Amino acid sequence: MSFKDIIKNDIQSIFFNPDEFGEEHVVDGKRMMIIIDNNEQIKREKRYHSMGEGLYLKQVLFYVSEAIFGELPKIGRQLILDEKSYIITDAINEDGIFSISLEAVNS
Structure with missing residues (x-):
């Protein structure tokens, strides 16, 4: 088994395992294990940006x-x-893991 094969196996068995890092969420109507990374998102930018008049921009990275x-x-x-x-x-x-950044305007 190559190192890349081991990493591919670890993606499911360790990283997205609900006993480790994975959390079940509904993404576009489909239940799946994802990891929401609030710490990395905060490093990239603040999670909430005020847009005035009671509106703010919410950002999520998963x-x-x-x-x-x-x-x-x-x-x-x-x-x-x-x-x-x-x-x-x-x-x-x-390398087989998608990093997806989202944003939405909320009140």
Whole structure:
């Protein structure tokens, strides 16, 4: 077994395991294990940006297995996470794990 094969196996058995890092969420109507990374998002930018008049911009960063999610989503399209609508602002394939950034205007 090659190192890359071991990593692919670890993606499901360790990283997205609910006993380790994975959490079940509903993404576009499908239940799947993802990892919401609040710490990394805060490093990239603050999670909430005031837009005045009681509005703010909420940002979410999550990781999901390519094998579970399917095709890498296009930036600018709508994504529903746990019944809340977001716009995809960034989507990167990091060797079989998608890093997907979302944002939404809330009140």
